[in-house]
Amino acid sequence: MKPVLEVTNLHKSYAALKVLKGLNFNVAEKETFAIIGPNGAGKTTLFKVLTGEVPCNVGQIKFRGTDITHQQAFRRVHSGFGRTFQVARVFPSLTVAENVIVAVEARLRAENVRSGKWYHWRPAAEVRDEALHLVADLGLANEAEREARYLSHGDKKRLEFAIMLGGRPSILMLDEPTAGMSPTERVAITDLIRRIKSERGVTVLMTEHDMDVIFNLSDRLMVMNYGEILAVGSPKEVRANKTVRDVYLGQEMAHA
Amino acid sequence: MADRSVYFWPAAGVIALIATALAPLFANDSVTFILGLAMIEAVFALSWNLLFNYTGIASFGHAAFFTLGAYFVACAQRYGWDVTFPLQLLVAFALGGGAAFAIGAVALKRASGIHLAILTLAIAEVVRMVIGYIDYVGRDDGLGGIPRPVVNLGLATLDLRSSSAYYWCILVVCVALALGLWWLVRSRYGRALRSIAEDAERATFVGMDIYKLRLFSFTISGAVAAICGGLSAPWVQIVTPDLSHWLHSAQPMLNTLLGGSAMFWGPAVGAFAYSLINYSTRTLDGVSEIVVGGILLTIILIAPTGITGALESLRRKIFQKWRAASPWAQVRVKGEQI
Amino acid sequence: MLLEWSFAIFSGLTLGMAAFLVAAGLTLVFGILKILNFAHGTFFMLGAYVTYSILGTESASMAAFLLATLAAGVVVGGAGWATDLVIFRRLRDSDYHYTLIATFALLLLITGLVKIIWGLDFRLVRPPEVLETTWFIGGIFIPAYSVFVIAAGIVVFLILDFGLQRSWIGKTVQSVARDPWMAEVLGINNRVVMTAAVVVSFMLAGIAGGLLLPNQSLSPALGDVFLLLAFTAVIIGGLGNVRGAFIASILLGLIESVSTVLLPDLPGISIFVALIVFILVRPQGIFSGAQ
Numbered sequence: 001m002k003p004v005l006e007v008t009n010l011h012k013s014y015a016a017l018k019v020l021k022g023l024n025f026n027v028a029e030k031e032t033f034a035i036i037g038p039n040g041a042g043k044t045t046l047f048k049v050l051t052g053e054v055p056c057n058v059g060q061i062k063f064r065g066t067d068i069t070h071q072q073a074f075r076r077v078h079s080g081f082g083r084t085f086q087v088a089r090v091f092p093s094l095t096v097a098e099n100v101i102v103a104v105e106a107r108l109r110a111e112n113v114r115s116g117k118w119y120h121w122r123p124a125a126e127v128r129d130e131a132l133h134l135v136a137d138l139g140l141a142n143e144a145e146r147e148a149r150y151l152s153h154g155d156k157k158r159l160e161f162a163i164m165l166g167g168r169p170s171i172l173m174l175d176e177p178t179a180g181m182s183p184t185e186r187v188a189i190t191d192l193i194r195r196i197k198s199e200r201g202v203t204v205l206m207t208e209h210d211m212d213v214i215f216n217l218s219d220r221l222m223v224m225n226y227g228e229i230l231a232v233g234s235p236k237e238v239r240a241n242k243t244v245r246d247v248y249l250g251q252e253m254a255h256a
Numbered sequence: 257m258a259d260r261s262v263y264f265w266p267a268a269g270v271i272a273l274i275a276t277a278l279a280p281l282f283a284n285d286s287v288t289f290i291l292g293l294a295m296i297e298a299v300f301a302l303s304w305n306l307l308f309n310y311t312g313i314a315s316f317g318h319a320a321f322f323t324l325g326a327y328f329v330a331c332a333q334r335y336g337w338d339v340t341f342p343l344q345l346l347v348a349f350a351l352g353g354g355a356a357f358a359i360g361a362v363a364l365k366r367a368s369g370i371h372l373a374i375l376t377l378a379i380a381e382v383v384r385m386v387i388g389y390i391d392y393v394g395r396d397d398g399l400g401g402i403p404r405p406v407v408n409l410g411l412a413t414l415d416l417r418s419s420s421a422y423y424w425c426i427l428v429v430c431v432a433l434a435l436g437l438w439w440l441v442r443s444r445y446g447r448a449l450r451s452i453a454e455d456a457e458r459a460t461f462v463g464m465d466i467y468k469l470r471l472f473s474f475t476i477s478g479a480v481a482a483i484c485g486g487l488s489a490p491w492v493q494i495v496t497p498d499l500s501h502w503l504h505s506a507q508p509m510l511n512t513l514l515g516g517s518a519m520f521w522g523p524a525v526g527a528f529a530y531s532l533i534n535y536s537t538r539t540l541d542g543v544s545e546i547v548v549g550g551i552l553l554t555i556i557l558i559a560p561t562g563i564t565g566a567l568e569s570l571r572r573k574i575f576q577k578w579r580a581a582s583p584w585a586q587v588r589v590k591g592e593q594i
Numbered sequence: 595m596l597l598e599w600s601f602a603i604f605s606g607l608t609l610g611m612a613a614f615l616v617a618a619g620l621t622l623v624f625g626i627l628k629i630l631n632f633a634h635g636t637f638f639m640l641g642a643y644v645t646y647s648i649l650g651t652e653s654a655s656m657a658a659f660l661l662a663t664l665a666a667g668v669v670v671g672g673a674g675w676a677t678d679l680v681i682f683r684r685l686r687d688s689d690y691h692y693t694l695i696a697t698f699a700l701l702l703l704i705t706g707l708v709k710i711i712w713g714l715d716f717r718l719v720r721p722p723e724v725l726e727t728t729w730f731i732g733g734i735f736i737p738a739y740s741v742f743v744i745a746a747g748i749v750v751f752l753i754l755d756f757g758l759q760r761s762w763i764g765k766t767v768q769s770v771a772r773d774p775w776m777a778e779v780l781g782i783n784n785r786v787v788m789t790a791a792v793v794v795s796f797m798l799a800g801i802a803g804g805l806l807l808p809n810q811s812l813s814p815a816l817g818d819v820f821l822l823l824a825f826t827a828v829i830i831g832g833l834g835n836v837r838g839a840f841i842a843s844i845l846l847g848l849i850e851s852v853s854t855v856l857l858p859d860l861p862g863i864s865i866f867v868a869l870i871v872f873i874l875v876r877p878q879g880i881f882s883g884a885q
Contacts, residue, residue, distance in 0.1 A: 051461070077463035091454045094447070102451045103462040105444045110463055124444075167463055314691045316698070366874045370630050370833070373694055374825055375873045381822065382866045389860060506702065509695055542709025542814075549703030556696045557684055 002065065004029050004171060004203050005050075010059035012045055019045045020056070021227040027171075032197065032204040034214050037224035038247075043207045046224070047175055050205070051083050052076045063171075078110040082169025082202075086176045088156040092149035096140055096159055099148050100131035103166030134162045138192070154185045161192065165200075172196070174206035178213050190216055223247075264571050269521065272528075277427055280420035287535075289491075292423050294531035295430040296488045297507060301515070301523035302437050303480035304508035309517040310441055311473040312453030313364075316373045317380030318481055319504035321352040325482030326499055327387065330399045330489040341405035341416070345429065345486050352482020353475050360474035364467060377502060384500040398496030402489055422491060429487055433480055434524065440476065441520055449473050503545070510548055513555045516562025525563050601734045602851040608740040609823075610847025611747025612806050617824035617831075617839045618750055619798035625834030626771045626791040629682060629693050633700035635821025637673060637796055640704060641666040641803020642812055643712050649807075651719050659722040663804025667797040674796025678789045701817075709814050721808035739808060746805050750798070751840045758836060767791065771834070826869040832879025842880060 003026035012020040019042045027033045035043050048054040050061065052073030061069045068076055077083075091099050104127050135144050138158040143151060148159060157177070164172065177193065178186045190213050197204060208214050214221065214235070221238045223230040231241045238244055276295070280288050300322060307313040325348035331337065332344045339347065359379060367375050388396045404422050407414040416422045440446050452459045452466050459466055489495050498504065507530075508523065515526025533547060555562060561569075620634045641663075648662040677700065685693045720726065725739040758764035770777045770787045778784050810816060827846055831838025846865060853864035872879075 053457075073460045074463050074465050077461060083461045085458075089455060089458045091451045091458065093454060094451060098447060099451075101444075102447055102459075105448065106459075106463040127444075163462055308691070314694065316694075362874055367877055369690065370694070371829070371873050371877045373630070374829060375870060378822070378825075378866050378869045378873075382863065382870070385863055385866070502698075503702065506698060509698070513695065541714055542706040545702045545706030545709065547706075549699045549701070549706060552699035553681070553696060553703065556692050556699065557681065560688075560692070 002029075003027060004064060005205070006060075006062040007050075008060045008062075010046075010049065010061070011057045012042075012049055012054070013057055019227050020049070022059070023227075023229055025222055025229065025232060027203060027205055028220075030197075030201055030203055031219040032193075032206070032217050033220050033222065034218035035205070035207045035222050035224060036209075036214060037230075040226075041224040042227040043224055044175070047173065047207055051081060051173055077106075077167055077169075078114070080168075080170035081173060082164035082167055082171065083173045084157075084160045084164055084175060084177060086179050088153070088160045090148040090151070090156055090159050090163065093147055095145050096135055096148055096151070096162075097128070097131055097144045099159055100134050100162045100166045101127055103163045104131050104134075107167045131162075131166060134165055135159075137165075138162045154181065154188070157181075157185075157189060158192070161196070165196070169202065171203040171205060174204065174208075176207055176209060178208065178210050186210060186213060189213075193217060264575070265521075273431070277424070280423050285419065288419060288423055290531050290535050291528075292426050292491050293488070294528050295426050296484050296491070297511060297531070298524035298527035299430045299433045299437075300481055300484040301508040301511035301527050302434055302520075303477045303484070305512045305517055305520075305523045306437060306441070306449075306473060306477045306480075308509075308512060310446060310449045310453055311470055312456065313470060313474065314373055314509075315376045315474075315477075315505075316502065316509075317376035317378070317383075317500075317505050318477075318508055319500050319502075320376075320380035320383040321356055321478040321481035322485035322488075322504070323380075323383055323387070323495075323497075323500040324348070324355055325352050325485030325487075326489045326495045327393055327399075327485075328482075329486035330402050330495040331393065333402050333405060333490055334399050341407050344405075345483055348486030349479045349483045352485075353479030355482075356478020357471065357475040360471045360478075364470050364474060377505070380500050380502065380505055384497045387497040387500070393495075396497060398494055398498075400494040402493045402495070404490040404493075416490075426487055426491060429483070433483065437476075437480065438520055445469070445472070503548070506548065506552070510552050512562075513560075514551060514562055516564035516566075516568075518561060519564040519568070522562055522564040529563060597733050598855060600732070602855050603848065604734065604736065604740070606848040606851030607844065608743050608847070609850055610844040611744045612802075613820070613823040613827050613846055614747045614840055614843035615743075615750060615802035615805060616799065616820045617827040617843055618754055618836065619795035619802070620824050621828045621831065621834055621836055621839045622754070622798070623792055623795040624828065625836070626767060627682060627686075627788055628690075628834075629697070630833070631795070632694065632697040632821075633677075633704060634795075634799055635817035635819075635824065636701045636704040636708075637670050637799040637817075638803045638806075638820055639814065639817035640673070640708060641670045641800030642807045642810070642816060643708055643803075644669050644800065645804035645807050646712075646717065646719055646812055649719065651717060653720045653723045653726060656722045656724045659804075663801055663807075666804040667801040670800025670803070671793045671797035674793045674799075675789065677796070678792040682788075682792060683785075705814055705817065712814075714814060717812040719807050719810070719812060725808070737809075743806065747840075747843075750801075751836070754836050755840075822869070823865060826865055826872070829869060829877075830872050830879055835879065838879050 005027040007023055007025050010020055010023040011018070023046065035046065037043050045054065049056045052068075052071060052075075056069065059069070060067060063076070063079060066079070068079070071079075091102065094102065108122055108127070132141075132144060135141060138161055140155060140158055140162065143155060148156065151159060174193070178189050181189065193204065194217065196202065204217075206217075218235060220233060221235055222232045223238060223241075223244050225247055230247060231238055231244050233241070276291060279291050283291070300318075304315065304318050307315055307318075328348050328351055329344050332339050363372060363375055387393055393399055404417045406417060414421075416425050441449075448459075448464060448469055451462070452464065452469055456466050485499070511526035511530055512523040513526070514530055515524065516522035530551070533551070534544065559566060616635065616638050620631060623629055623631055623634075644666040645662045648665060649658065654662070681696050681700065682693070685696055721739040721742075725742050727738045729736045729738065758767065766777075766782055767787055769780070770782060770784055774784050777787075806820075823846065827839050827843040830845065831840070831842035846868065849864055849868055853860075857864070
């Protein structure tokens with residue numbers, strides 16, 4: 001099967017500091033692909049290059065066969081990228097429903113442009129229904145009319161997922177989805193990601209620190225260190241990898 | 257029983273509108289003049305706040321667009337161009353929008369934050385200087401003696417030469433523009449703009465082309481500012497390059513912050529409140545600067561939510577007390593318990 | 595023709611140094627507090643009025659002139675302290691739009707005060723006696739006062755540059771500018787450093803007002819002219835960069851004086867064109883902004 005995301009010879013440096021040193025990897029359709037590595041390994045930079053926040057110096061990124069290396073971030077969203085942030089980012093003074101409506105409307109605008117209709121009216125109620133459906137689906141039905149700033153941390157994360165799903169993405173880019181959460185919330189978010197995956201058949205690319213979450217969810221793991229790829233493979237293979245054990249997993253593996 | 261406090265703002269709006277509409281019938285000429293100007297400045301401030309609160313851009317040279325519209329209509333009226341007045345306003349609208357689009361297309365792509373602030377300021381100054389070089393528009397002295405229009409509607413003619421007739425013309429156009437902006441802000445575009453103002457990077461990742469949306473907002477805002485300028489020229493009957501001075505660019509800023517930027521009608525409330533203050537203080541050279549600067553500073557330091565913000569919290573307090581004191585409140589509470 | 599050009603270059607240098615005297619304080623405060631002070635030009639004007647009030651319009655002795663200038667620096671520096679206390683400190687954590695608008699409000703307020711105190715009339719103040727002469731060198735007339743302005747600009751630049759780059763004060767200030775939080779951890783009192791920066795910046799504005807007072811037409815509009823010149827210099831030099839502002843000021847002075855030769859019908863516009871072009875093409879300035 002053709003990979004969804006193909007990354008070839010990706011380099012990124014800030015002034016003299018080389019952060020990514022020629023990465024090559026593929027992400028397959030419908031898999032959960034996790035990027036792990038110690039702090040400063042270049043995970044966040046890689047993430048930003050993939051989503052289009054930061055341009056890369058050298059290399060190529062292909063999404064479903066199309067070169068998107070120089071595509072702006074919002075166009076990547078139009079072609080199927082969804083993204084969450086380490087610290088959940090929502091629109092604080094919009095209501096929960098409006099947060100999702102904004103995302104749905106942005107998607108509809110993009111669909112209109114793609115289909116050549118410069119304007120295609122859709123009844124506001126229809127848009128609202130879709131958004132409220134998502135809000136309810138993520139368990140926020142009772143909060144729909146509250147301003148997003150009043151939500152708890154966990155609920156903000158859910159809202160962020162709802163916003164993302166409003167764009168009907170085919171690949172989810174999750175930047176440490178369980179960062180700063182309690183163990184209970186962590187389990188809830190892990191279940192949520194698994195459910196979204198099975199219901200919508202999406203590909204997931206995530207970075208994560210928590211080993212339980214990673215080994216629970218991912219089909220394949222990529223271990224990074226100092227801007228290079230140390231190992232790629234199934235959780236089992238990575239566990240067995242000697243270098244990875246030495247460099248990174250050491251302590252955590254003992255618990256896993 | 258429904259919460260009656262939701263009627264507070266619409267009721268206040270309707271009363272204010274009726275009072276403004278009836279003003280020429282019982283107010284003297286100078287008060288009518290100031291009210292006419294206040295309406296124009298109100299819409300001008302609303303157009304500035306479309307950028308500031310709803311898009312997250314602060315323009316420090318918004319008066320440039322106002323000036324453009326004012327000079328166009330002034331020339332058309334003064335030199336008797338064969339363009340009917342409604343069309344003049346439409347052309348002013350298009351000119352302002354076109355200029356804003358051209359400036360925004362480059363400026364919003366290349367500059368942001370402080371750079372954008374200085375850039376807009378510099379552009380307005382250039383407009384002021386360039387006008388000062390042109391003989392046709394009267395150089396530094398401006399154009400005076402601008403006649404008010406008579407509109408030929410085919411079947412009937414609309415004579416706007418009298419002060420009260422032109423006043424009602426201002427009222428109609430301003431209300432239409434304000435309602436248009438209000439609709440825009442509540443529409444899906446307004447919602448998109450608001451999300452950009454809140455967190456532009458986040459908005460990018462729901463797939464918004466923030467450059468395009470900001471440019472859209474900048475264009476509309478410039479167009480509305482220009483039509484305000486166009487409306488003002490026959491009312492004041494003189495235009496000078498100082499319309500583009502930064503003192504005038506500060507006016508919508510002041511009105512917006514005075515009235516409260518967070519509520520849509522805040523800038524309009526601010527414009528009228530400011531006119532009131534100005535009417536009683538404009539006597540000595542320098543006083544108007546001190547009043548404008550002083551109020552602006554006081555609001556920013558002490559009451560950043562402005563008049564509407566203060567009224568809104570007052571409304572909440574009063575209605576809460578009223579509801580608690582009302583016998584109906586007890587009944588409702590009992591009803592709910594059953 | 596050659597003479598015309600050499601005179602243009604000389605007057606360009608003079609204008610450039612004058613612009614730098616105003617720009618220095620502007621860029622200093624931006625470098626440390628990240629505040630762009632719209633009112634800076636107004637405080638420069640205030641300095642000029644204070645000096646004028648002390649000296650009158652007639653020629654004074656050099657010593658009196660310098661003392662009056664210093665007094666203007668102290669008065670305006672005091673205004674800076676008050677501004678920091680009342681405005682900057684309160685708005686330190688708020689959205690930068692509000693700080694910009696607050697300094698804009700201050701611009702209006704001070705302009706209004708000046709209008710009320712000193713009126714709208716134009717005034718012409720003569721330079722001190724020593725500087726009233728004109729030398730005739732290489733076929734052009736060189737006013738001694740212009741040479742004085744150029745020298746003053748260079749001296750102020752050298753003091754600032756030395757202070758910021760070499761001395762321990764400069765190192766403290768730079769550490770606050772780069773990372774206030776880290777500086778605080780290291781035991782530096784950010785508040786004091788920032789207040790000092792504001793006071794020094796305003797003092798510079800006041801002193802510049804005094805130094806540039808002679809031969810100017812002193813009016814409440816004086817601030818506007820120099821503010822935009824200084825803005826342009828600061829932007830072109832890179833916000834917060836003193837060396838950049840110095841070089842950009844010279845460049846600007848030359849652009850302006852050359853364009854008065856080439857485009858005598860459009861006075862003043864070349865500066866704006868330079869400003870607009872620079873913001874659009876190279877917003878980070880001629881140097882990459884790092885100080």
